[in-house]
Amino acid sequence: MSAPTDAADVSGTIIDTATDASADVSDATVNDKTGTDSGGSKALAAAVAVPGPRKITMRQAIGFGVGDFYGGGQLTICATYLTLFWTRFCGMDIGTAQTVVGLSAIISAFAALLFGVFDDNLYRYPIGRRFGRRRLMLLVTSPLILTGILLWIPGLPVGVYFATYALWVVLGQSFATGYNPLPGEMTPDFNGRTKLSTTRLFISTGAGTLIPLAGSAVLAVFGETRPGGYMAFTITTTVLFALAVFGAWRFTWEMTPEEAGFGAYARGEIRDGHIGLIGWWRRALKVLREYATTLRVSVFRKHLAIYLLVQVSMDVFGQTFVFFVVYNWNHTAAFASLLLGCLAISLPLMPLFGLGMTRLGPRRMYAINFAGCLSGLAWLFVAWMLAPGSGTGTGSGAGALGLPALPDAWWTVFAVAGAVWFFAFKSLCGYLPWAVFPYIADVDQIVTGRYRSATFSGIQSSFRQLCSGIATIAVGAVLSFVGFDATRAAQTPEARIGLGAVLLGWFAFAMIVCWIISSRLTIDKRTDGIVLAEITRLRNGGSKADVTPETRRVVESLTGLPYERCWR
Numbered sequence: 232m233s234a235p236t237d238a239a240d241v242s243g244t245i246i247d248t249a250t251d252a253s254a255d256v257s258d259a260t261v262n263d264k265t266g267t268d269s270g271g272s273k274a275l276a277a278a279v280a281v282p283g284p285r286k287i288t289m290r291q292a293i294g295f296g297v298g299d300f301y302g303g304g305q306l307t308i309c310a311t312y313l314t315l316f317w318t319r320f321c322g323m324d325i326g327t328a329q330t331v332v333g334l335s336a337i338i339s340a341f342a343a344l345l346f347g348v349f350d351d352n353l354y355r356y357p358i359g360r361r362f363g364r365r366r367l368m369l370l371v372t373s374p375l376i377l378t379g380i381l382l383w384i385p386g387l388p389v390g391v392y393f394a395t396y397a398l399w400v401v402l403g404q405s406f407a408t409g410y411n412p413l414p415g416e417m418t419p420d421f422n423g424r425t426k427l428s429t430t431r432l433f434i435s436t437g438a439g440t441l442i443p444l445a446g447s448a449v450l451a452v453f454g455e456t457r458p459g460g461y462m463a464f465t466i467t468t469t470v471l472f473a474l475a476v477f478g479a480w481r482f483t484w485e486m487t488p489e490e491a492g493f494g495a496y497a498r499g500e501i502r503d504g505h506i507g508l509i510g511w512w513r514r515a516l517k518v519l520r521e522y523a524t525t526l527r528v529s530v531f532r533k534h535l536a537i538y539l540l541v542q543v544s545m546d547v548f549g550q551t552f553v554f555f556v557v558y559n560w561n562h563t564a565a566f567a568s569l570l571l572g573c574l575a576i577s578l579p580l581m582p583l584f585g586l587g588m589t590r591l592g593p594r595r596m597y598a599i600n601f602a603g604c605l606s607g608l609a610w611l612f613v614a615w616m617l618a619p620g621s622g623t624g625t626g627s628g629a630g631a632l633g634l635p636a637l638p639d640a641w642w643t644v645f646a647v648a649g650a651v652w653f654f655a656f657k658s659l660c661g662y663l664p665w666a667v668f669p670y671i672a673d674v675d676q677i678v679t680g681r682y683r684s685a686t687f688s689g690i691q692s693s694f695r696q697l698c699s700g701i702a703t704i705a706v707g708a709v710l711s712f713v714g715f716d717a718t719r720a721a722q723t724p725e726a727r728i729g730l731g732a733v734l735l736g737w738f739a740f741a742m743i744v745c746w747i748i749s750s751r752l753t754i755d756k757r758t759d760g761i762v763l764a765e766i767t768r769l770r771n772g773g774s775k776a777d778v779t780p781e782t783r784r785v786v787e788s789l790t791g792l793p794y795e796r797c798w799r
Contacts, residue, residue, distance in 0.1 A: 285484075287423035289430075294482025295417065296430035298369065298410050301376065301472040303435030305403060307442045308468055310549065312461060313382065313396075320385045320458040321392065331393045333700060339400040340696035346408040347689015348518045351681075354493035355501075364491070365416060365685070368409025369480040372402050376473040383465045385458050406476060407692055412684030415669035416485040419763055421756040422589055428666040429585030433578060436658055440575045442468065492681050521683075522690045528678065529791025530754050531671050535691060537597070537748055538664040540741040542695055543702045545660065550706055551734045554715075558722045559731055560618045560646065570650040577658030584662050592755035593667050600659040601746040607653030608739050614646045615731060667752075670759045674789045677762050678797050680770075709733055753788050761785045769798050 314332070317323040323331075350368055353359030362370060381387065381395040414427040446464050453460025488497035495501045525531055556567035587596050619636040637645060672684035713729030715722060722730070765782050769775065775798060783794045790797060
């Protein structure tokens with residue numbers, strides 16, 4: 232039995248890989264048969280010296296996870312400070328600044344598509360076989376991150392800020408394309424992958440929590456009315472981002488060309504020659520088809536729907552929460568910042584999230600997650616209804632229910648407790664999709680015989696950017712329709728109701744839909760192990776006719792395809 236293809240070959244070359252049976256694609260480790268160089272990585276050199284799958288230690292998990300100090304931190308620092316810095320010190324108005332951010336998001340969406348297939352096919356070329364296909368993206372991204380320093384230099388032309396920010400978000404996509412597939416490539420073990428994902432999310436969440444706190448401390452020393460404090464903090468953080476990505480490159484490894492299905496390229500049996508303009512056009516069409524084929528995998532469609540709904544909900548929450556606290560709860564922006572700091576509660580919970588993922592599986596963890604989020608939203612809604620009004624003695628919740636307001640001290644305790652509860656489960660919303668993601672490529676592999684994790688990452692990131700842009704526009708349109716005006720000291724009842732509906736209503740709707748979708752999610756430690764075992768059996772020459780009934784049932788459930796259409 233020959234494997235279906237030797238490579239993620241978007242040029243259409245089909246290669247019989249029966250001779251690559253020894254390259255067990257389920258062993259996402261590096262061995263000494265590759266003919267590849269470690270590229271200076273001690274972790275990769277150690278992986279070459281150890282036969283078989285490597286056990287993921289905490290040191291290795293931290294070495295991988297430190298990369299997401301950049302992944303999570305760069306989003307936080309830009310969302311928190313960039314527009315403020317540009318409008319205050321760089322001569323931009325808010326419309327221009329938002330246009331720069333919006334256009335860059337569109338560029339980022341297209342870049343995600345290009346990087347996905349490009350990264351999956353880097354083993355076709357000598358540079359990929361020399362430095363790796365995933366880790367090469369990290370190696371290139373690390374020094375280029377330093378160009379982001381230009382974002383924090385006052386007095387430059389708007390065109391420079393636009394070009395630099397566009398490059399900045401493209402680098403974010405480049406990093407994500409190479410970084411996201413690594414858990415699935417470093418180990419086939421469910422527990423090992425969970426440890427990697429948990430450590431990564433712990434560091435990412437820590438960056439998102441600590442960066443605003445550190446920034447506030449720096450600005451308290453240097454002052455907020457001069458650019459020096461912003462520059463000192465953001466430039467230092469940008470340098471740390473570059474070092475974090477370099478560290479992730481240094482301490483990670485990935486699949487070999489043989490394991491990824493590129494053995495014929497590594498042995499020199501196939502070489503890409505000059506293809507001309509028509510050849511490039513054909514490749515472009517094949518790239519589009521390559522992305523389209525990801526959507527035929529049933530488990531990916533479910534995962535993508537959950538991921539997009541969760542991410543858009545968190546985007547909308549981030550855009551409106553401070554306004555909700557100020558106008559619906561009648562409290563200050565400083566109090567809103569304090570509540571956002573409750574996200575720190577998620578840091579000690581990350582190990583529990585990982586344990587739950589291993590013991591309970593994604594479907595049960597999602598059910599716990601969405602139930603917790605919905606109860607947290609109800610808590611925030613009740614806090615709105617009971618919030619002290621403007622001397623009326625009634626709750627400020629649209630002013631329609633006439634509920635007695637809680638005393639300030641009691642209400643504050645109630646609101647903070649609700650925020651702690653909600654943010655604990657909101658952080659689980661961010662954790663679970665990335666904990667599930669490494670297993671998507673395993674399921675796809677039983678269909679195509681190829682490991683296309685970067686392709687899945689690319690289309691997921693592209694959809695995420697497009698949906699985020701649409702959501703941003705939609706939120707602005709809805710708030711404008713209900714008469715919300717951020718320049719006013721107080722809002723009309725209609726505006727407050729509209730704001731509450733956008734923040735709480737959309738999040739609740741998304742959680743209910745996600746709960747329904749996740750109830751049909753069958754990927755877990757057991758089913759992923761069955762898929763990997765079947766891939767190994769087929770790659771080693773096993774016959775599809777010998778499949779067991781349970782394996783057939785699991786494969787068809789995860790792929791959404793008849794078993795006969797898999798592995799061909």
